[in-house]
Amino acid sequence: MPELPEVETVCRTLNSLIAGKTIKQVTVSLPRIIQKPDDPQLFAALLEGRTFQSVERRGKFIRLLLDGIVLVSHLRMEGRYGLYREEDPVENHTHVIFHFTDGTALRYKDVRQFGTMHLFEPGMEFQSAPLKKLGLEPLSDTFTFAAFDEAIGRRSTKIKPLLLNQEVIVGLGNIYVDEALHEAGIHPERTADSLSRSEKKRLHESIVSTLGSAVEAGGSSIKSYVNGQGEMGMFQHKLRAYGRTGEACRECGNEIVKFVLGGRGTHVCLRCQKPPKGSSVAPAMKRHSAGKSESNAVKRRLDGAVSRGSKPKEGKAE
Incomplete structure (x- = not known):
């Protein structure tokens, strides 16, 4: 975070x-932010x-073009730009300031x-790092x-880690890979070579x-993301899978579940995104479903007892 839609929004702003x-x-x-030159x-x-x-x-990189030079900036996890008046108080963790001739400052x-x-x-x-080895631009012709x-x-390679590889396709991070895979009905553990042409x-x-939809909405404001004017994105209200653990799938009503794949929290609907054979998540979800069914059965018995005006028996539910 931020990913392509958020960086695109920052650039436009x-x-x-x-x-x-x-x-x-x-x-x-903070000198270590300045990588080239190192002074x-x-x-x-x-x-x-x-x-x-x-x-x-x-x-996920910002290219700031000036007359005769290019500044390449990477926000990483929580970097942000903002335009201020020179007299405005400088907030904590402000590490680089570009003072302008008109009395404002970036x-x-x-x-x-x-x-x-x-x-x-x-x-x-x-021709050199950090842009040299970047892959396809997903919003380009x-x-x-x-x-x-x-x-x-x-x-x-499993499809989610492959899509996260910036040397293959740029700009995709954890949020939008989960979202795209859910929309396509493909489980993140599927390997690329297992996918049919369709x-x-x-x-x-x-x-x-x-x-495209995320860019139109100004990105997703998860954690601390805002654009250059301090405004939040709105795409988080349209998320299909990411961050919706335990909520109903917008397609089928099944529960969105979360598991870890390649060290990344991953969100899926196991009905819309059928797990491949040998998936690490399927057995755990079966146990989760069984436990949930038992809990619902106990709740129904208790509700029935209350509606009949009788006191539920204490002790272990059978």
Whole structure:
């Protein structure tokens, strides 16, 4: 977090806020965020006097284009940008400030301190880390079914970890992989090589539609995400699977369950997303269902006893 829809929203917001603004001075209070060059003073000197032209996205990375230089920024888990007046109090965990000649300032705040910034000559950002090895852009014209089919190939990798691999497809994280797989009716433990052509087509369409809808809604405000104007996204109200453990599936009414796959919390409907043979989640869900059925049976007996005006017998339910 944030994933592609949130980063895209931040880029669009920043583009409307800072395009045309000229940097007077740059203040860096946490040097390790500045990755290239590794000298914060040189970083500041290279930016001072330059004007922001536009803000674009590559995967989960923000590309801030200035005259003669490109700033590549990665928000990681909780990085955020905001435009302020110079006289506004500086909040805690504000690590980089771009002071503009018009009396405003773009501030970068990062509670977890995992964010990074790199400077490149225009065009050179694609020739080295962190952008060099990024995969397909799912909201671009190049993300055709043929390109998607070739990217996932006949790999024996489970489909969720494969979709999370930024060298295959960029921008997808835990939220939107769970959402796309649910919409496509594909269990996260299925391997890529087990998917039929029609299933891959459904998945390709679901990735595009899920991300497109999330961008339109301004992303999902889960944990601390807000855009550059401090506004929350609204897609969390439309989530089909992610974060809905124990709630009814919007498609069939079955319960959404959560398990861990590859170290990531994973949300599925076991009716809409049939587990593959040997799935680690299926036996656990059977036990869960059996326990729930027994609990419901006890509740029905107790409710029946109350409606008849009799006191339920104490002791273990049979």
